[in-house]
Amino acid sequence: MSRLEVSSLTHVYSVGTPFERMAIEDVTFTVEPGEYVGIIGHTGSGKSTLVQHLNGLMKPTSGAVLLDGKNIWERGTDIRALRFRVGLVFQYPEYQLFEDTVYRDISFGPRNMGLEESEIDSRVRWAAELCGVDESLLSRSPFELSGGQKRRVAIAGVLAMQPEILIMDEPTAGLDPRGRDEILSHVQRYHKERGASVLLVSHSMEDVARQVDSVLVMQRGRLALRGSVREVFSKTEELKEMGLSVPQVTAVFARLCAAGLDLPREVFTVEQGVEAIRKLMIERGILA
Amino acid sequence: MKDITLGQFFPGDSLIHRFDPRVKLIALLLYMVELFLVKTLFGFVFMAALLALAVLISRIPMKLMFRAVRPLLLLILFTSLLNLFYTKGDTLFRVWKLTATWQGLELGLFMVLRISLLVLSSSLLTYTTSPIMLTDAMERLLSPLKALHVPVGELAMMMTIALRFIPVLVEETDKIMSAQKARGADFESGGILKRAKAMVPILVPLFISAFRRADELAVAMECRCYHTDGERTRLKSMAMARRDHVLIAVMLLLIPAILFGTNRVAFSIIPKTL
Numbered sequence: 001m002s003r004l005e006v007s008s009l010t011h012v013y014s015v016g017t018p019f020e021r022m023a024i025e026d027v028t029f030t031v032e033p034g035e036y037v038g039i040i041g042h043t044g045s046g047k048s049t050l051v052q053h054l055n056g057l058m059k060p061t062s063g064a065v066l067l068d069g070k071n072i073w074e075r076g077t078d079i080r081a082l083r084f085r086v087g088l089v090f091q092y093p094e095y096q097l098f099e100d101t102v103y104r105d106i107s108f109g110p111r112n113m114g115l116e117e118s119e120i121d122s123r124v125r126w127a128a129e130l131c132g133v134d135e136s137l138l139s140r141s142p143f144e145l146s147g148g149q150k151r152r153v154a155i156a157g158v159l160a161m162q163p164e165i166l167i168m169d170e171p172t173a174g175l176d177p178r179g180r181d182e183i184l185s186h187v188q189r190y191h192k193e194r195g196a197s198v199l200l201v202s203h204s205m206e207d208v209a210r211q212v213d214s215v216l217v218m219q220r221g222r223l224a225l226r227g228s229v230r231e232v233f234s235k236t237e238e239l240k241e242m243g244l245s246v247p248q249v250t251a252v253f254a255r256l257c258a259a260g261l262d263l264p265r266e267v268f269t270v271e272q273g274v275e276a277i278r279k280l281m282i283e284r285g286i287l288a
Numbered sequence: 289m290k291d292i293t294l295g296q297f298f299p300g301d302s303l304i305h306r307f308d309p310r311v312k313l314i315a316l317l318l319y320m321v322e323l324f325l326v327k328t329l330f331g332f333v334f335m336a337a338l339l340a341l342a343v344l345i346s347r348i349p350m351k352l353m354f355r356a357v358r359p360l361l362l363l364i365l366f367t368s369l370l371n372l373f374y375t376k377g378d379t380l381f382r383v384w385k386l387t388a389t390w391q392g393l394e395l396g397l398f399m400v401l402r403i404s405l406l407v408l409s410s411s412l413l414t415y416t417t418s419p420i421m422l423t424d425a426m427e428r429l430l431s432p433l434k435a436l437h438v439p440v441g442e443l444a445m446m447m448t449i450a451l452r453f454i455p456v457l458v459e460e461t462d463k464i465m466s467a468q469k470a471r472g473a474d475f476e477s478g479g480i481l482k483r484a485k486a487m488v489p490i491l492v493p494l495f496i497s498a499f500r501r502a503d504e505l506a507v508a509m510e511c512r513c514y515h516t517d518g519e520r521t522r523l524k525s526m527a528m529a530r531r532d533h534v535l536i537a538v539m540l541l542l543i544p545a546i547l548f549g550t551n552r553v554a555f556s557i558i559p560k561t562l
Contacts, residue, residue, distance in 0.1 A: 017298075018298070018299055018300075052466065055470060057466050057469060057470065080472055080474060083469065083470055083471075083472055084472055087470070088470040089470075090463065090466065090467045090470070093467065095463075095464070095467075095493055095496075095497055096464055096467040096468060096471075096489075096493050097493065098488065098489045098490075098492035098493050108468075108471055108472075108473075108489065109471040109472055112471060112472030112473060112474065113472060143496070157471060158470070158471065161471070161472070
């Protein structure tokens, strides 16, 4: 059984007013346990609205969201309990910090779950360690930290709930390349350590290509493409029409191939690219 | 958070929407003054019919209009009850030590009508005029006060900024609420103290972001050399059309019509036999 199933999900904003707008239209897909899914799409394509349906923050106008085969809007389902199982990290999560110490802010989620004090403590330390938040920062005020540190604290606040499904809405927006890589490696570690399904909403094709197993492409509220990284990023033309692109390195390799070099076209990360060029150089005897 | 109706603009292209906002503002003021001149039930029916006509023309859904009165329902009920029991006159009925009077009933009814019409008419204005247009109109109507060194421009700018940021802050509140809900925050259950405490995770980030925004806005304004003295031109100029003159004339003519017309129509709910 799929961990998460979205079937014919439709959401209309402000029904019955002049502001009525179709945000999501007939979206269907599934996420398997332990799958790492990337969600890409142009600004306003409905990505953020979509992910807010997955933990019950938004109620679909029609269609359903099923977690482990159970409709989350079924009578008697505890929506709050669901949110501990489907963790959602919003865009710019550092703006939600409010406690007087980092420790207390990270413990907000676990405390709401009603866990034992000792369990809360171990989870807070575990999440802080996982997100690279130093022990010494735990007693500081979150408002004294740098932007990157705040972001990591905020993410730790969600990871401390140890959700089975982790959804991240552009977790790296506004960070420098190093901060971005760090955050993504923390997420990767969570994904591996807990065997959790992860949904990563991102604008960066590079990040998506490097991190995920499969990709969802949203366009104007509809699901335009769904497939593995290889399947999606080989459709250069279609992506271009949607105002998206392939990873830069893929574009570079497409041109190298067009220039007559004997290189694979299906290169999606810089590491793969380096490997392919090294191989070619060895073949040609340039490199030993 | 979506229930803030005051100042909620309902876009459209009706005659009511197209009136010059200054004229609409003056017309509303005149209408309100006239509501206080009305002394008979007939007069209230007449004023209510006028407003109903305006609402019909504006094509604002009736449901939306009534939503504006809802928060005041308790106040209206309370004042009319006070009037019913505390007005001296001919006995209608008795409850315990209180005596309801015919005169009280009439006065209470007048109160209900007056307050409802006041609220409904002002909501019609805010429904059909965007907040920015309204402050702009107010600034222009008050501009003669500049001669008395009243900082009209600054006041208008402050109001514009405040109005401009209401939707931003509402959206921000929604976002923060969602984010905290995603961490299991519970805003719906518990007693008053628990609920008040539950607001902390929203209010702290909201204040921080409001201050940050204010700071950024101030810097941005300074970067564009904003200063308060000096003549400024406007993106949208307001021009009165014939319909605006007609509206003002009608609203002015209503004053004598009420004083010498409806107020003299003897039409009361108090039985003549008493």
